[in-house]
Amino acid sequence: MLAIVGCGSALGTVDGAELTITSFDQNAVQRAHNPPLGLPSLPKSVLAAITPEKVSLGRKLFFDRRLSHNGTISCAMCHVPEQGFTVNEIATAVGMEGRTVRRNAPTILNAAYYTTMFHDGRDPDLEHQVFGPLTSRVEMSNPSLGYVIETIRHTKDYDGLFEQAYNAPVSLDVLGDAIAVYERTVLSANSPFDRWYFGNEEDAVSQEVKAGFNLFVSKGGCVACHTIDGDHALFTDNAFHNTGVGYFNTFGPQEGDVEVYLAPGVSGTVTRAAINAVGQEKPEDIGRYEVTLDTHDRWKYKTPMLRNVAKTAPYMHEGSLRTLEDVVKFYNQGGLKNPGLDEKLKPLGMTTQEQRALVRFLESLTGDNIEALIADARSTKVGNPTH
Known part of the structure; x- marks a missing residue:
């Protein structure tokens, strides 16, 4: 029963x-x-x-x-x-x-x-x-x-x-x-950012987080894809963009050493030849093109939400970036150049201090x-x- x-x-x-x-x-x-x-x-x-x-x-x-x-x-x-x-x-x-x-x-x-x-x-x-x-x-x-x-x-x-x-x-x-x-x-949600930005709690975040947010919506240009509305923020435009990661995985270097993560905080270097000898051949991945068959969609992937992003490493569609610091550095350099690179991406020229502030802002998006x-x-x- x-x-x-x-x-x-x-x-x-x-x-x-x-x-x-x-x-x-x-x-x-x-x-x-x-x-x-x-x-x-x-x-x-x-x-x-x-x-x-x-x-x-x-x-x-x-x-x-x-x-x-x-x-x-x-x-x-x-x-x-x-x-x-x-x-x-x-x-x-x-x-x-x-x-x-x-x-x-x-x-x-x-x-x-x-x-x-x-x-x-x-x-x-x-x-x-x-x-x-x-x-x-x-x-x-x-x-x-x-x-x-x-x-x-x-x-x-x-x-x-x-x-x-x-x-x-x-x-x-x-x-x-x-x-x-x-x-x-x-x-x-109800993250420190939310309590500050939507809840008007000035002390919910630090001055460094506020500086990081200003970079997010201005110099960093992040808000162009990771959108914020008047009374809520999903931090995604639900659209698809070419950052160069997919293109690089297809046409990038196929020789040389590869960094291999053995445990949290522990890594080593292995030759690509050694990996190829024992590993599965990397499967082809052309991104959004596989759905639409539109050549303009090659190596485009969906904009992820940034809420709780400090909890969801590693990053990018194939997990190639291990930390938020790596992500900010990647976008600071303007992504990876390729013929279809999204026009929104360009070198940002952020200082080390600015990059750190942007990371602190991203960390403030963790829900309570x-x-x-x-x-x-x-x-x-x-x-x-x-x-």
Whole structure:
């Protein structure tokens, strides 16, 4: 018998497994309806679809390793709550059987506000986003989406859960929707910057942070792509730009030594020949062009949000920049020159002191509820295979 419990009272029963609605689920719904300071309201049509039952189900799916072909990989293994809902240790996440994922895992923090998904924008919404990783050979490696649905149908602790949340059995539509509902509640703002800029708390940030913000909107030109509105800031134009990173990965030097990160703060140098002898050949990546087939979109990638950016290293679409200092230095030099370099990028001439101030500003964008979101995420039982 399925018992639905909220605030100590039963909401209903359905034959099958047990689903408990907790304070985490209730808080998640409230967070979506009342986003933290600095974030805009979500559309009413989106909010109407967010219920505690769907949040609970979506979170369970997000952390379930059994949704991968061999039961070893969950969504949360590339979007680790304690690592800013991404992966900090390596440039690109490790997928099925140790295979290298082609691009850096983007954080799901505030993903509710993106107008397209993935670095190349190939999916239009969160509901469809999950289908790619589920069937990608290097990620969760399922032979088909139908196989995933059958896996869930034959997993006893899902009996009745979709019926309770959606009044319907598991299907692709409700599977994608449940995970999207959970992800839309993972909102983080009310950062020191927000409390200063939107909340008028003058002491919320230091003078160095304020100087960094002035650089961000003036000399640095960062605001041209990482936009700020009158009463909120998403720090993204949801557009695609060529910074030179993708072009350099295709046409840059293929010889010489390569710096290899062995552990946090520990690196060494290895010859490229040694890496090529044991490593997988670097997969081709032409960015947004792969979606549009428009030659003007070659090596363009989506502008990421900057909220919580201090928590979501490494940076760029392939994780090549390890620190915020590296990122600021990269843009200070004007990106990497190539025929399609975005016209907004040019050498900035910032001093060392100015670059440090800009980093301090970026660090001030960390929301005040990160630990609460981690606790929320870890409130579910990880789905592990029993064989």
